[in-house]
Amino acid sequence: MIRARGLSKRFGSKRVLERLDFELPDGGFLVVTGPNGSGKTTLLRLCAGLLAPTSGELEIANDRGRLGFLAHEPLLYRELTALENLDLYGRLYRLPERRERIGMLLERFGLWRVRNERAGSFSRGMLQRLALCRALLHEPELLILDEPFNALDVEGAELLADQLEELRPRRTFLVATHDPARLSGLASARLALA
């Protein structure tokens, strides 16, 4: 589903990615590791289609409706409630049974009781959970997750791990993480950035 050959990305004069080759087949689970500043986020953004490569080839899935992206930022409107945020994205992703799906996800991630509170009042952990709800909302086939375990407390991390286990068989994953050990059971391949 994603293939890169000689992929390079430069911001002005700063080189972030240099001649990268890798392949993520359908159903695969690629874990991207590397220290801070090694370009994990950049790579994920390139694969999501948010950035264009400076040089090299990059084949990515073109259907935005089937891509779920968890970014560094939660991508949630602080002034809107959890429900309103998910409702907006639900509409944009043309979810057929919006309310049910939103309700189910909020419950799954333990956010049902705060559904009518503004996202701006959430803790970082809760925001991350809500962001995960947003990424999973439309049951995407390709999931690109940027450090999903960030800011999650023990309970949140367990919820996420369970979700990933459950979704693993039918989807393709590209996950950047500081803590590859956590995903070693799920991963089919690893990519280490310098």
Next chain:
Amino acid sequence: MLVSAAVALIFFWVPEDADQGFSQKIFYFHVPIALTAYACFGWGAWKGLVHLWKRTPEADLESYVAIHLGVIFGVLTLITGSIWAKASWGVWWTWSSRQLVLFLVLFLFYSAYFMLRFSVEPGPPRANISAVYALFGVVLIPVSFLAIRLADDFIHPTVFRPSGPNMAGSMFFVFCLSWAALLVLAATLYGIELTSKRLDASVRELREALE
């Protein structure tokens, strides 16, 4: 070479209009300079479109250089226009010269182009934004002209009416020659600046490759 030929012709071969004085001579510069500026802006917009449409790697740079040149010619238009106004009517500026007002607006517009370019990191976003802005510019030219014409009619009742001279054969020839000369000059400058910028980029790349 062409430019000097044009200059020579203007100053020596067209003495018949001596009765209209120095201001007439300026006309042979002012209007072709203005037309050349339009051509530069048009070319810049075209290259912008090429960038957006085909993602040709060089198109962004070519668009930028063309617009840069267009601004230079634009400033020259304003200067020569101002000189013409002084020579013809004794004032350095008049709002009733449509060309002058139009170029003032365009000058502001394209100056903002450079401010925009310098405040965005080099990369695809900057190239895209510059291209879109260049397209807006080229659309603005006729719309502004129309607007300024309407403004002229009512808002600023005209005191001075700049009218292009009725051109007899020889004058028309000199005019065309002058315009051709300026276009060639513009094309040459374009080529020079483009090459110099490409060289800069190559040197930078070499330096980085060595690091």
Next chain:
Amino acid sequence: MRRYAQDVVALTRKDLLLELRARDTLPAMLLFVAAALVVFHFALPGDSSELAAKGLLWVALVFTALLGLVRAFAAEREQGLLDGLVLAPCDRSAIWLAKALAMLAFLVLAEVVALPLYSLFYSGVGWETIAGVALADVGICAVGTLLAAMAAASRARELMLPLLFLPLAVPIVIGGVGASVGPSGGRYLGLLAVYDAIFAIISWASFEYVVTE
């Protein structure tokens, strides 16, 4: 077509809702336009004509619009939210349309206050002025929203938008003032209509390129 409309409605609702909650842009615009009209009184010499005052009305409107436009993509920019919208399967131009419509709503609300205030402080406002204002609003919001997205990408941010916007606003001001003040206002309304049509189309078509790579 229907999906496009639904996307636009969802996004416009979002923008209006955000303003309802945050309440920072619209009150500022209202206060600004009132303050501007007051300041203009002191800026006009005693024997100024009604025409000069009409001109200043347009200055007030353009700068009030700028105030609103500067905030147009503020939330998206500060929280990186544009990524979320760009990743969605909807047409990117729907983002532009929704934002422009929301801005239009704010501008119209500001004018609902500004025009009566103007009538109170200076002189009456005829139908040509109102028609001119309505047409100008469309042009301002169409072009302004696109330029706001450009400015959001720049380091200079708030400073960039007025520089980008004012040259493009010249035909709008000419059309607006001409319509308010001229004997044959119709021609100026025509100018505004032409401006709106042309610039709305290219703004709509080019927004995609401004927000993506």
